[in-house]
Amino acid sequence: DQQVKQNSPSLSVQEGRISILNCDYTNSMFDYFLWYKKYPAEGPTFLISISSIKDKNEDGRFTVFLNKSAKHLSLHIVPSQPGDSAVYFCAASGGTSYGKLTFGQGTILTVHP
Protein backbone atom coordinates (compact mmCIF):
# COMPACT_ATOMS: atom_id res chain seq x y z
CA ASP A 1 0.00 0.00 0.00
CA GLN A 2 1.69 3.16 -1.26
CA GLN A 3 0.98 5.84 1.35
CA VAL A 4 2.73 8.56 -0.64
CA LYS A 5 2.15 8.70 -4.37
CA GLN A 6 3.63 10.74 -7.18
CA ASN A 7 1.42 9.85 -10.11
CA SER A 8 3.47 11.58 -12.79
CA PRO A 9 6.63 9.61 -13.57
CA SER A 10 8.00 12.47 -15.65
CA LEU A 11 7.49 16.15 -16.46
CA SER A 12 9.00 18.21 -19.26
CA VAL A 13 9.11 22.03 -19.03
CA GLN A 14 10.63 24.88 -20.99
CA GLU A 15 13.30 26.99 -19.32
CA GLY A 16 11.79 30.04 -17.62
CA ARG A 17 8.36 28.45 -17.21
CA ILE A 18 6.80 27.07 -14.04
CA SER A 19 7.31 23.44 -13.02
CA ILE A 20 4.59 21.92 -10.84
CA LEU A 21 5.24 18.57 -9.23
CA ASN A 22 2.44 16.84 -7.39
CA CYS A 23 2.22 14.41 -4.52
CA ASP A 24 -0.73 12.72 -2.78
CA TYR A 25 -0.80 10.91 0.53
CA THR A 26 -3.29 8.66 2.27
CA ASN A 27 -2.15 8.63 5.91
CA SER A 28 -3.97 11.41 7.77
CA MET A 29 -1.41 11.15 10.60
CA PHE A 30 1.36 12.57 8.41
CA ASP A 31 2.18 16.08 9.62
CA TYR A 32 5.54 16.89 8.08
CA PHE A 33 6.32 16.87 4.39
CA LEU A 34 9.56 17.28 2.47
CA TRP A 35 10.81 17.48 -1.09
CA TYR A 36 14.13 16.02 -2.11
CA LYS A 37 16.02 16.43 -5.37
CA LYS A 38 18.26 13.72 -6.76
CA TYR A 39 20.82 13.84 -9.53
CA PRO A 40 22.10 10.60 -11.13
CA ALA A 41 24.75 8.77 -9.11
CA GLU A 42 24.24 11.08 -6.11
CA GLY A 43 22.24 10.87 -2.92
CA PRO A 44 18.99 12.82 -2.50
CA THR A 45 19.43 16.39 -1.28
CA PHE A 46 16.89 18.23 0.83
CA LEU A 47 15.03 20.98 -0.98
CA ILE A 48 12.16 22.31 1.10
CA SER A 49 9.72 21.17 3.79
CA ILE A 50 6.37 22.12 5.25
CA SER A 51 4.62 21.39 8.50
CA SER A 52 0.91 20.60 8.56
CA ILE A 53 0.23 23.81 10.49
CA LYS A 54 1.05 25.74 7.33
CA ASP A 55 -0.35 25.65 3.83
CA LYS A 56 2.57 27.29 2.05
CA ASN A 57 6.32 27.54 2.43
CA GLU A 58 8.60 29.46 0.12
CA ASP A 59 12.36 29.39 -0.42
CA GLY A 60 13.63 31.36 -3.37
CA ARG A 61 12.36 29.80 -6.59
CA PHE A 62 10.78 26.90 -4.71
CA THR A 63 7.35 26.94 -3.08
CA VAL A 64 5.54 24.02 -1.50
CA PHE A 65 1.77 24.08 -1.08
CA LEU A 66 -0.11 21.77 1.24
CA ASN A 67 -3.84 21.01 0.98
CA LYS A 68 -4.62 18.90 4.03
CA SER A 69 -8.26 18.31 3.19
CA ALA A 70 -7.26 16.87 -0.18
CA LYS A 71 -4.15 15.17 1.23
CA HIS A 72 -2.18 16.77 -1.55
CA LEU A 73 1.01 18.74 -1.80
CA SER A 74 2.75 20.34 -4.71
CA LEU A 75 6.16 21.84 -5.44
CA HIS A 76 6.33 24.88 -7.69
CA ILE A 77 9.60 25.92 -9.30
CA VAL A 78 9.57 29.40 -10.84
CA PRO A 79 11.36 30.09 -13.09
CA SER A 80 12.58 26.64 -14.07
CA GLN A 81 16.23 26.29 -15.05
CA PRO A 82 18.06 23.48 -16.91
CA GLY A 83 20.01 22.75 -13.70
CA ASP A 84 16.69 21.84 -12.06
CA SER A 85 16.53 18.71 -14.23
CA ALA A 86 16.59 15.85 -11.73
CA VAL A 87 14.36 13.33 -9.98
CA TYR A 88 12.15 14.89 -7.32
CA PHE A 89 10.85 12.86 -4.40
CA CYS A 90 8.21 13.93 -1.93
CA ALA A 91 8.33 12.39 1.53
CA ALA A 92 6.14 12.45 4.62
CA SER A 93 6.37 11.59 8.31
CA GLY A 94 4.13 11.66 11.35
CA GLY A 95 1.99 9.51 13.62
CA THR A 96 3.47 6.03 14.05
CA SER A 97 5.94 6.96 11.31
CA TYR A 98 7.29 9.86 13.36
CA GLY A 99 10.85 10.57 12.23
CA LYS A 100 10.71 7.88 9.56
CA LEU A 101 10.19 9.18 6.05
CA THR A 102 7.80 7.55 3.59
CA PHE A 103 8.77 8.45 0.04
CA GLY A 104 6.85 8.73 -3.19
CA GLN A 105 8.08 7.01 -6.35
CA GLY A 106 9.69 10.14 -7.74
CA THR A 107 9.08 12.40 -10.75
CA ILE A 108 11.76 12.98 -13.38
CA LEU A 109 11.82 16.69 -14.26
CA THR A 110 13.46 17.76 -17.50
CA VAL A 111 13.88 21.48 -18.15
CA HIS A 112 14.66 22.25 -21.78
CA PRO A 113 16.78 25.31 -22.69
Add this chain to the structure above:
Amino acid sequence: IAGITQAPTSQILAAGRRMTLRCTQDMRHNAMYWYRQDLGLGLRLIHYSNTAGTTGKGEVPDGYSVSRANTDDFPLTLASAVPSQTSVYFCASSSDRRGTQYFGPGTRLLVL
Protein backbone atom coordinates in the same frame (compact mmCIF):
# COMPACT_ATOMS: atom_id res chain seq x y z
CA ILE B 1 35.12 13.83 6.13
CA ALA B 2 32.20 16.15 5.52
CA GLY B 3 28.64 14.91 5.94
CA ILE B 4 27.95 11.26 5.25
CA THR B 5 30.27 8.80 3.57
CA GLN B 6 29.36 5.36 2.31
CA ALA B 7 31.55 2.47 1.23
CA PRO B 8 31.90 0.77 -1.11
CA THR B 9 30.66 2.96 -3.96
CA SER B 10 29.59 -0.12 -5.85
CA GLN B 11 29.86 -3.87 -5.50
CA ILE B 12 29.09 -7.03 -7.44
CA LEU B 13 28.30 -9.86 -5.07
CA ALA B 14 27.64 -13.56 -5.56
CA ALA B 15 24.37 -14.81 -4.14
CA GLY B 16 24.79 -16.37 -0.72
CA ARG B 17 27.74 -14.18 0.25
CA ARG B 18 27.80 -11.94 3.28
CA MET B 19 28.27 -8.21 2.75
CA THR B 20 28.50 -5.16 5.01
CA LEU B 21 27.77 -1.69 3.69
CA ARG B 22 29.48 1.00 5.68
CA CYS B 23 28.09 4.40 6.65
CA THR B 24 29.85 7.12 8.65
CA GLN B 25 28.67 10.63 9.50
CA ASP B 26 30.62 13.46 11.09
CA MET B 27 27.67 15.73 11.96
CA ARG B 28 27.08 14.13 15.38
CA HIS B 29 23.50 13.41 14.36
CA ASN B 30 21.56 11.18 16.73
CA ALA B 31 19.36 9.45 14.16
CA MET B 32 20.55 7.36 11.23
CA TYR B 33 18.70 5.45 8.52
CA TRP B 34 19.20 2.94 5.72
CA TYR B 35 17.07 3.07 2.57
CA ARG B 36 17.03 1.15 -0.66
CA GLN B 37 16.01 2.76 -3.94
CA ASP B 38 14.39 0.68 -6.64
CA LEU B 39 12.98 1.89 -9.94
CA GLY B 40 9.33 2.87 -9.63
CA LEU B 41 9.29 2.38 -5.87
CA GLY B 42 11.11 5.41 -4.56
CA LEU B 43 13.16 5.01 -1.39
CA ARG B 44 12.07 2.47 1.20
CA LEU B 45 13.30 2.39 4.78
CA ILE B 46 15.18 -0.76 5.77
CA HIS B 47 16.33 -0.04 9.35
CA TYR B 48 16.82 3.01 11.50
CA SER B 49 18.49 4.08 14.73
CA ASN B 50 17.21 6.97 16.83
CA THR B 51 20.36 7.04 18.96
CA ALA B 52 23.52 5.06 19.57
CA GLY B 53 22.73 1.66 21.04
CA THR B 54 19.19 1.42 19.61
CA THR B 55 17.86 0.18 16.28
CA GLY B 56 14.46 -0.40 14.72
CA LYS B 57 12.90 -2.07 11.70
CA GLY B 58 11.65 -0.09 8.75
CA GLU B 59 9.38 -1.05 5.89
CA VAL B 60 11.61 -3.72 4.29
CA PRO B 61 13.93 -5.17 6.99
CA ASP B 62 14.01 -8.84 5.97
CA GLY B 63 17.46 -10.11 5.01
CA TYR B 64 19.22 -7.11 6.57
CA SER B 65 20.67 -6.33 9.99
CA VAL B 66 22.19 -3.21 11.51
CA SER B 67 24.13 -2.16 14.57
CA ARG B 68 24.80 1.22 16.17
CA ALA B 69 27.79 0.91 18.48
CA ASN B 70 28.53 4.64 18.39
CA THR B 71 27.09 7.91 17.10
CA ASP B 72 29.05 8.07 13.86
CA ASP B 73 28.78 4.59 12.32
CA PHE B 74 25.76 2.63 11.13
CA PRO B 75 26.72 -0.47 9.12
CA LEU B 76 24.16 -2.51 7.18
CA THR B 77 24.78 -6.26 6.81
CA LEU B 78 23.34 -8.69 4.29
CA ALA B 79 23.90 -12.06 5.91
CA SER B 80 23.29 -14.10 2.76
CA ALA B 81 22.70 -11.97 -0.30
CA VAL B 82 19.92 -12.77 -2.78
CA PRO B 83 19.35 -11.26 -6.27
CA SER B 84 16.30 -9.32 -5.03
CA GLN B 85 18.67 -7.28 -2.88
CA THR B 86 20.15 -5.75 -6.01
CA SER B 87 19.51 -2.07 -5.44
CA VAL B 88 21.03 1.29 -4.60
CA TYR B 89 21.45 1.74 -0.86
CA PHE B 90 21.43 5.12 0.82
CA CYS B 91 22.40 5.97 4.34
CA ALA B 92 20.95 9.11 5.94
CA SER B 93 21.15 10.96 9.24
CA SER B 94 19.22 13.66 11.07
CA SER B 95 19.85 15.71 14.20
CA ASP B 96 16.68 14.40 15.81
CA ARG B 97 13.71 12.25 14.87
CA ARG B 98 11.83 15.26 13.54
CA GLY B 99 14.73 16.76 11.65
CA THR B 100 15.49 16.85 7.98
CA GLN B 101 17.41 13.80 6.82
CA TYR B 102 20.71 14.20 4.97
CA PHE B 103 21.81 11.46 2.60
CA GLY B 104 25.08 9.86 1.62
CA PRO B 105 26.10 9.25 -2.02
CA GLY B 106 24.84 5.67 -2.08
CA THR B 107 26.18 2.16 -2.68
CA ARG B 108 25.19 0.37 -5.87
CA LEU B 109 24.90 -3.35 -5.21
CA LEU B 110 24.44 -6.07 -7.80
CA VAL B 111 23.75 -9.58 -6.51
CA LEU B 112 24.22 -12.33 -9.07
